[in-house]
Amino acid sequence: MKLTRRDFLMTALRGTIATALPIGAFKFLKPSEARAAIEGTNVRWGFLVNTYKCIGCGFCVKACKLENEVPYNVQVTRTWVERYVILKDGRFLADTPMGGRDGFTDSKVQEEEVKNEEIAKGFFVPKLCNQCENPPCVQVCPVGATYQTADGVVLVDRSWCIGCGYCIMACPYGARFFHPVYKTAEKCTFCYHRITKGMKTACVDACPTGARQIGNLKDPNYPVTKVILNQRVAVLKDEYGTKPQAYYIGLDKNVR
Amino acid sequence: MKNHVLRPLFVVIAVIALILVARYFYVPSDFGIYERGFMYGYHRKSNEGEWKAFKVKYRTREYCKDCHSDKYKSIMASKHRIIQCENCHGPAIDHPENPPKLTIDKSRALCKRCHTYLPYPTSKRATIKGIDPKKHNPDMECSSCHNPHKPDMEGW
Numbered sequence: 001m002k003l004t005r006r007d008f009l010m011t012a013l014r015g016t017i018a019t020a021l022p023i024g025a026f027k028f029l030k031p032s033e034a035r036a037a038i039e040g041t042n043v044r045w046g047f048l049v050n051t052y053k054c055i056g057c058g059f060c061v062k063a064c065k066l067e068n069e070v071p072y073n074v075q076v077t078r079t080w081v082e083r084y085v086i087l088k089d090g091r092f093l094a095d096t097p098m099g100g101r102d103g104f105t106d107s108k109v110q111e112e113e114v115k116n117e118e119i120a121k122g123f124f125v126p127k128l129c130n131q132c133e134n135p136p137c138v139q140v141c142p143v144g145a146t147y148q149t150a151d152g153v154v155l156v157d158r159s160w161c162i163g164c165g166y167c168i169m170a171c172p173y174g175a176r177f178f179h180p181v182y183k184t185a186e187k188c189t190f191c192y193h194r195i196t197k198g199m200k201t202a203c204v205d206a207c208p209t210g211a212r213q214i215g216n217l218k219d220p221n222y223p224v225t226k227v228i229l230n231q232r233v234a235v236l237k238d239e240y241g242t243k244p245q246a247y248y249i250g251l252d253k254n255v256r
Numbered sequence: 257m258k259n260h261v262l263r264p265l266f267v268v269i270a271v272i273a274l275i276l277v278a279r280y281f282y283v284p285s286d287f288g289i290y291e292r293g294f295m296y297g298y299h300r301k302s303n304e305g306e307w308k309a310f311k312v313k314y315r316t317r318e319y320c321k322d323c324h325s326d327k328y329k330s331i332m333a334s335k336h337r338i339i340q341c342e343n344c345h346g347p348a349i350d351h352p353e354n355p356p357k358l359t360i361d362k363s364r365a366l367c368k369r370c371h372t373y374l375p376y377p378t379s380k381r382a383t384i385k386g387i388d389p390k391k392h393n394p395d396m397e398c399s400s401c402h403n404p405h406k407p408d409m410e411g412w
Contacts, residue, residue: 041291055381057369059343066347067313085376103369104381105389122376138296147299150291157303193310202314208338208370209380250378 043151045190046217047246048224048233049126053211056081056124058103063206065101067191076177077101078188079128079203084254085109086121092254100124125255126212128203129154129175129188130236130244137167137176137187146185152217152245153192158184172240190214217245313347316340320348330405344404364389367398 064079065072081100086092093109104124107114135154138146145161148154156167161184168176168185179186191201195214199205204212215224227233233247236255248255290297320341321328331337342348344366345358373386393401 052378053380055370055379055384056374059339059369063314063343063347068310102365103372104374105365105368105372107372107374116375119376121378122374122382123379124381135296144287144298144300147290147303148292148296149304155299155303155307157300160300160303189307192304192307194312196308197312199312199316205314205316206340206343208340208343210338211380 041150042216042218044217045131045152045195045245046215046224046228047128047131047190048213048215048227049246049248050211050213051123051125051248051250053209054081054124054126055209055211056083056100056104057208058100059206059208060126060203060212061099061101063202064188067194067202068189070186071180072101074180075099076180076186078175078186079126082125082127082255083109084121084123084125084252085114085119086252086254087114087118088120089118094254100126121252123250123252125248125251126203127173127175127236128246129190130173130242130246131188131190133243133245134241136170136172136240136242140166140170142166149192153190153195154187155189155192156185156187158182161185172237172242173244311349313349314340314342315348316342323352327405334406334408336404336407362397362399364398367402367404371398 058081061077061079061081064070065077068078070076070078075098077099079099080096081104082094082096083100083104084092084094093112093114095110097104131148131152131154133152135148138148138154141147142164143160143162145157146154146167147157158179163178163183163185165178165185168178171187176185176187178184191199191203194201201212201214204214213224213227215222217225217228219225220229227249228247231249233249234251235244235247236251237244284300284302286301287299288301290299290301317328317340324341328341331339331341344361346361348358349355351358368389370381370384371386372389373384374381376382398404
């Protein structure tokens with residue numbers, strides 16, 4: 001068989017294209033499918049906490065535990081509120097009794113009576129999963145039981161989790177814990193069952209002062225997004241490179 | 257080929273084949289790499305739907321206001337309008353079917369969440385009217401003097 005240079009080059013080119021093209025390139029999308037694919041990427045859930053507004057009532061923690069069926073009288077919680085009291089002599093005290101579930105009803109911090117005139121700063125910091133853009137908890141999962149959805153929420157597949165606890169160790173924020181009933185890793189889901197129905201999270205709804213807010217960070221008209229874009233906000237442990245998506249107004253260097 | 261060197265190799269290949277066959281039947285068909293790539297998006301897709309189908313329990317005041325419009329109006333006219341009904345009355349879930357009756361939390365502990373005075377500079381907490389619960393009528397229920405739906409008025 002005689003092979004001309006032209007035939008050889010054409011065959012080689014066709015072969016290269018055939019191997020390089022994925023099967024997906026030949027799939028025709030319906031307009032609705034194409035729109036769904038684009039719109040799915042137009043949502044990125046983020047959180048905004050205003051520590052000036054938080055009054056430490058703990059309604060958010062209570063609502064979260066009841067909404068998400070987290071055992072109520074066990075020392076585990078998906079969201080919690082920390083109290084920071086910084087004294088004029090430079091010392092700082094911090095506590096979170098039962099994650100702040102029953103509010104802060106005692107002027108004693110860490111069993112220590114603090115005189116009013118000694119306090120330089122005092123404030124509450126609500127915390128929850130930061131739904132990081134680079135979640136280290138997801139990277140370490142050996143079985144693919146925890147993952148991030150297209151809209152940025154990190155979830156745990158309870159039927160697939162083997163309960164090894166790597167993710168609990170990997171989270172720099174201590175946002176994960178071991179569920180005492182399901183024996184799997186457990187974390188804040190941003191109330192995925194609520195936000196995907198157009199509701200807000202249980203903690204945001206329960207907050208009387210608006211210290212907690214949730215919004216779509218890809219929509220610049222969202223109140224949360226406007227604040228994050230235009231005001232001075234900070235995130236927790238920025239230096240870890242996890243790109244946390246819970247933003248805080250009024251953070252202090254003592255807050256870890 | 258009867259070779260004592262190759263024989264263990266066949267055993268290893270057989271074991272690997274067995275594992276692959278078992279994996280084929282055990283791993284759900286929708287398990288794979290999704291939007292966030294292999295590092296963050298390797299999961300069982302149907303689990304997202306399972307989380308979306310979770311039961312909503314806190315229905316917010318929008319759920320209460322039509323049937324309990326009198327209570328809704330009274331609370332919305334007061335300073336306590338910022339507090340959701342369910343913070344004191346408990347999650348509505350499917351009320352009135354389930355539960356038929358909500359339990360009202362009238363305890364001191366509930367009011368103390370906000371009204372224990374804590375003089376914290378830089379926190380809104382310091383601006384709330386508060387008491388020292390150890391000194392302010394420690395043995396009485398708050399609601400025996402204060403109406404939570406009309407907190408500005410003394411007595412019922």
